[in-house]
Amino acid sequence: MTAYDLLLAPFADYGFMRRALVACLCLGLGSGPIGVFLMLRRMSLVGDAMSHAVLPGAAIGYLIAGSLSLTAMGLGGLVAGLSVALLSGMVSRATSLQEDASFASFYLSSLALGVLIVSLRGSNIDLLHVLFGTILAIDASALYEIGAISTATLATLAIIYRPLVAECFDPGFLRAIGGRGPIYHFIFLLLVVLNLVASFLALGTLMAVGLMMLPAAIAQLWSPSLPSMMAIAAASATASGYLGLIASYHLELASGPTIIMTAALLYAISIFLAPSGLARRYLPRPHLKG
Amino acid sequence: MSAVAIELENLTVAYQRHPAVHHVSGTIAAGSLTAIAGPNGAGKSSLLKAIIGELRPSSGMIRHRLKSTDFGYLPQAADINRRFPISVLDTVLLGAWRQSGALGHIASAEWQKAHDALEAVRLGGFERRGIGSLSAGQFQRVLFARLLLQDASVILLDEPFTAIDGRTTRDLLDIVAHWHGEGRTVLAVLHDFAQVRAHFPQTLLLARDVIGWGATADVMSEANLRKARAMAERWDESAGICEPAR
Numbered sequence: 001m002t003a004y005d006l007l008l009a010p011f012a013d014y015g016f017m018r019r020a021l022v023a024c025l026c027l028g029l030g031s032g033p034i035g036v037f038l039m040l041r042r043m044s045l046v047g048d049a050m051s052h053a054v055l056p057g058a059a060i061g062y063l064i065a066g067s068l069s070l071t072a073m074g075l076g077g078l079v080a081g082l083s084v085a086l087l088s089g090m091v092s093r094a095t096s097l098q099e100d101a102s103f104a105s106f107y108l109s110s111l112a113l114g115v116l117i118v119s120l121r122g123s124n125i126d127l128l129h130v131l132f133g134t135i136l137a138i139d140a141s142a143l144y145e146i147g148a149i150s151t152a153t154l155a156t157l158a159i160i161y162r163p164l165v166a167e168c169f170d171p172g173f174l175r176a177i178g179g180r181g182p183i184y185h186f187i188f189l190l191l192v193v194l195n196l197v198a199s200f201l202a203l204g205t206l207m208a209v210g211l212m213m214l215p216a217a218i219a220q221l222w223s224p225s226l227p228s229m230m231a232i233a234a235a236s237a238t239a240s241g242y243l244g245l246i247a248s249y250h251l252e253l254a255s256g257p258t259i260i261m262t263a264a265l266l267y268a269i270s271i272f273l274a275p276s277g278l279a280r281r282y283l284p285r286p287h288l289k290g
Numbered sequence: 291m292s293a294v295a296i297e298l299e300n301l302t303v304a305y306q307r308h309p310a311v312h313h314v315s316g317t318i319a320a321g322s323l324t325a326i327a328g329p330n331g332a333g334k335s336s337l338l339k340a341i342i343g344e345l346r347p348s349s350g351m352i353r354h355r356l357k358s359t360d361f362g363y364l365p366q367a368a369d370i371n372r373r374f375p376i377s378v379l380d381t382v383l384l385g386a387w388r389q390s391g392a393l394g395h396i397a398s399a400e401w402q403k404a405h406d407a408l409e410a411v412r413l414g415g416f417e418r419r420g421i422g423s424l425s426a427g428q429f430q431r432v433l434f435a436r437l438l439l440q441d442a443s444v445i446l447l448d449e450p451f452t453a454i455d456g457r458t459t460r461d462l463l464d465i466v467a468h469w470h471g472e473g474r475t476v477l478a479v480l481h482d483f484a485q486v487r488a489h490f491p492q493t494l495l496l497a498r499d500v501i502g503w504g505a506t507a508d509v510m511s512e513a514n515l516r517k518a519r520a521m522a523e524r525w526d527e528s529a530g531i532c533e534p535a536r
Contacts, residue, residue, distance in 0.1 A: 040371075040374060040375070159393060160392075160393070162384075162390070162392060162393065163392040163393070165374075165376065165380075166384055168371065168374060169370070169371050169374040169376055169381075170370045170371070170384070172344075172363075172365045172370070173363075173365075173370075173384065175344060176342050176344070176358065176361060176363040176365075177358055177359050177361075177387050177388075177440075178357075178358030178359065179387065179392060180392070184392075220375075223375075224375055224420045224422065225375050225376075225377065225420060226374075226375045226376060229375060
């Protein structure tokens with residue numbers, strides 16, 4: 001097997017592999033940086049919860065459209081995800097429940113409702129598609145929408161970068177100078193939900209958050225500064241997409257899980273080799289003079 | 291004294307109806323340098339938060355003609371995420387918010403001011419360092435540099451010298467004196483009475499109620515300090531409703 005056969009032929013020979021690759025590259029570029037901000041805001045698990053919360057809306061969209069249409073499912077998912085985020089925020093402010101507890105209650109209810117709605121009308125195959133994604137079945141119009149979401153994500157992050165960093169790093173300062181932190185927090189949540197909806201079709205509701213959080217964790221292991229963390233996260237997410245697709249093609253594995261496993265493998269390697277990883281701890285270098 | 295910067299009129303700030311700041315009336319003159327002293331739980335931080343608008347008064351009024359960007363506020367260090375991957379220079383440049391706004395670009399003059407501010411707090415050369423690698427004292431210097439850049443007319447400092455060594459405290463006190471010299475209004479919550487006597491011409495001695503407010507030498511008398519200690523940290527579950535004073 002030549003390098004061409006190994007690395008390029010799958011994409012040269014099959015249109016569905018090309019589309020899957022472009023989808024992965026787009027998802028990685030948008031989701032990686034979003035994951036970094038989620039992690040820095042200590043909202044890693046919120047992203048996970050949110051990806052489940054998207055389900056009932058997506059399921060209703062799917063029932064109305066009658067097919068796996070990204071537009072219908074995306075709109076439904078967007079509404080569902082944002083309502084869960086806002087409602088759980090309101091509940092935790094109005095009661096003694098902490099934000100994580102109210103979030104957990106809402107997303108579990110939401111996930112159960114979503115699975116119920118899908119099983120009500122769809123087949124088990126549909127349920128499998130919703131839970132695990134169909135990256136090899138992405139068509140051109142879905143690809144446009146995923147591309148649009150990634151573009152909008154990167155452009156919005158670039159525009160609101162300063163207030164978003166201030167809101168994560170020193171919310172008190174932003175309040176004191178009248179910086180309207182909650183608006184940027186809301187825009188950020190909107191981006192999270194949009195990216196989850198995009199990942200949803202490709203990777204399914206259970207692993208949609210995989211291309212956000214694993215690359216973010218990898219980035220934090222390798223870099224101490226925010227801009228390079230976002231670049232590393234985007235690079236490792238896209239690399240996982242490419243390598244995962246190749247592995248799944250040659251080894252005849254399911255694509256979605258293989259992509260996330262590839263990211264997990266990169267994460268495992270990073271744990272050992274990265275500057276703040278295990279290797280440095282157990283193989284200490286001599287300290288400097290000053 | 292010159293014009294009034296901030297006027298407090300019968301101000302009460304309460305948590306679950308229990309007052310933390312109780313019937314405080316008085317004026318803070320523009321250009322004055324005032325220490326807010328008192329025991330723990332005396333309502334010093336709550337008073338600052340009420341002035342910048344973070345806490346809503348339960349009753350009474352705070353009057354001033356200032357915009358939120360006219361205030362420079364240094365909260366207690368615990369409010370800040372010290373592990374955030376941001377550089378020293380970027381932290382200081384947040385102080386240019388009034389010029390740059392949330393989304394605008396930062397003019398080259400502001401970059402120069404940020405470098406000058408870091409020189410002024412003796413952190414020249416630290417621009418590219420991450421804040422995670424700084425000591426507590428160095429980080430406090432960074433926050434002072436950000437305040438320098440903010441160019442605020444009223445500066446509120448909440449326990450700025452807690453857990454800070456003597457050398458750093460002296461350097462930062464020099465900056466406070468410099469601000470006073472430039473005619474800015476400075477209010478600082480402090481614990482160290484010796485520091486208050488040595489560096490602050492005006493003092494508000496607070497123990498929920500005002501014990502004394504005026505020239506430091508008059509306010510910081512033994513009798514007043516005893517009174518402040520006696521009133522500290524009283525939380526009466528069965529307290530009745532406070533009748534309007536006067």
